[in-house]
Amino acid sequence: MQPRIAGRNFLFVPGPTNVPDRVQRAMMVAMEDHRSSKFPELSTSVLQDLKKVFKTEAGQVFIFPSSGTGAWEAALTNTLSPGDRILAARFGQFSHLWIDMAQRLGFDVQVVEVDWGEGVPVQRYEEILSADKRHEIKGVLACHNETATGVTSDIAGVRRALNAAQHPALLYVDAVSSLASIDFRMDEWQVDLAVSGSQKGLMLPAGLGVLGVSGKAHGAMSGAKSRRCYFDLADMIKANATGYFPYTPSLPMLYGLRESLNLIFEEGLERIFFRHHYLAEGVRAAITSGWRLNLCAKEPKWYSDTVSAVLVPEGVNAGHVIDVAFRRYNLALGAGLARVAGRVFRIGHLGDLNELMLMGAIAGAEMAMQDVGIKVTAGSGVAAASDYWRTHDPVPKMRVSREQQFYESHSTGSIQG
Ligand code: PLP
Numbered sequence: 001m002q003p004r005i006a007g008r009n010f011l012f013v014p015g016p017t018n019v020p021d022r023v024q025r026a027m028m029v030a031m032e033d034h035r036s037s038k039f040p041e042l043s044t045s046v047l048q049d050l051k052k053v054f055k056t057e058a059g060q061v062f063i064f065p066s067s068g069t070g071a072w073e074a075a076l077t078n079t080l081s082p083g084d085r086i087l088a089a090r091f092g093q094f095s096h097l098w099i100d101m102a103q104r105l106g107f108d109v110q111v112v113e114v115d116w117g118e119g120v121p122v123q124r125y126e127e128i129l130s131a132d133k134r135h136e137i138k139g140v141l142a143c144h145n146e147t148a149t150g151v152t153s154d155i156a157g158v159r160r161a162l163n164a165a166q167h168p169a170l171l172y173v174d175a176v177s178s179l180a181s182i183d184f185r186m187d188e189w190q191v192d193l194a195v196s197g198s199q200k201g202l203m204l205p206a207g208l209g210v211l212g213v214s215g216k217a218h219g220a221m222s223g224a225k226s227r228r229c230y231f232d233l234a235d236m237i238k239a240n241a242t243g244y245f246p247y248t249p250s251l252p253m254l255y256g257l258r259e260s261l262n263l264i265f266e267e268g269l270e271r272i273f274f275r276h277h278y279l280a281e282g283v284r285a286a287i288t289s290g291w292r293l294n295l296c297a298k299e300p301k302w303y304s305d306t307v308s309a310v311l312v313p314e315g316v317n318a319g320h321v322i323d324v325a326f327r328r329y330n331l332a333l334g335a336g337l338a339r340v341a342g343r344v345f346r347i348g349h350l351g352d353l354n355e356l357m358l359m360g361a362i363a364g365a366e367m368a369m370q371d372v373g374i375k376v377t378a379g380s381g382v383a384a385a386s387d388y389w390r391t392h393d394p395v396p397k398m399r400v401s402r403e404q405q406f407y408e409s410h411s412t413g414s415i416q417g
Helices: 023-029 039-054 068-077 093-104 122-131 157-162 216-220 234-239 251-267 268-288 318-327 357-369 380-390 402-408
Strands: 010-013 060-064 087-092 110-113 137-143 168-172 193-197 208-215 308-310 331-335 343-346
Touching: 010 343, 010 357, 023 068, 023 251, 039 060, 039 251, 060 068, 060 234, 068 168, 068 193, 068 208, 087 093, 087 122, 093 110, 093 137, 093 168, 093 234, 110 122, 122 157, 122 193, 122 343, 137 157, 157 168, 157 331, 168 216, 234 318, 268 308, 268 380, 318 357, 331 357, 343 357, 357 380
Parallel strands: 010 331, 087 110, 087 137, 137 168, 168 193
Antiparallel strands: 060 208, 193 208, 308 343, 331 343
């Protein structure tokens, strides 16, 4: 047996993220009857409050006992029929996996290949949609934050492309690693299906697939012929209307979600977005000014505020950095996936964290890189991040708009198990 490693594990993969102590405590509950007359208080409050996180008043939010992948499937199968055409772009492992799922479910996916390190090609989308005069494309997929490469895409731009082409296709957005960390505006961007999961910005363990559904997407359900059963929204809508689920929900996860929503509203969504940007800028300073390495994201406009993928020098296997960081320093960094395996390691900077937690990740990555022979100057990443954080404000100087006040207004309540 391996001897115990003392101290905390530094978890800096881009999900699962660190679960705050308050959320962990909230999940330590005795099991309850999920058909009791008390249960709807909890379910209704979390379903209502999730809408604020998605920034939707018009839409409805659903929770599936799955991970984000389940919510991907629910989004597609509830609104499309086999053979339907979908437009999608592939620029990382997660945009790839959603395309792969759509193909395996029998949809006809028109794939735009994009260099890994860039994001949704808005201009190309507009050209394709404008050329589709007969409106054969029924759905447009966009991965808001490609976790594999650390790239954030312009979803408002995708909406503008659809509008410019006067195209009625449904807009499907993967917000798995952006929701509650990077600004996401379901109503304003007219997103029809917004997919997320619990183990990233929502600061919970994996286990909940979260899905925002617009009125237009709701309208598409009756004509959608894809086979579905466990993920049939019709069952969920019927059960949720009375405050229940069509099957046994995970009570601890729902209590944890209640507490994570409380934390989110206590900090304020806009402040959370600002904090993620501020922390990400410090990490990027460490990578580019300190270590003099490149990000996988090719231009600043693609930089993700939740994850940075660091390109290691040619001839080095990034997997070795990750392995040494884990075994020697008890630090979990994200691996390079698929096409960028061995080329990058990733630092997740999302969820419940602050400067000094990230300093641990930066220092550990720096030591691991030196151990495998990468020429980085000792302390250079830490110094660059510290220079950034010491000279920038950690909270936004902004006037809170009426819209923000709405979304940040008090939650529907804290419910204890
Ligand atoms: N989409 C993105 C952008 C992701 O980062 C992930 C997981 O990391 C997924 C989808 C799949 O989500 P899950 O692993 O929760 O099924």
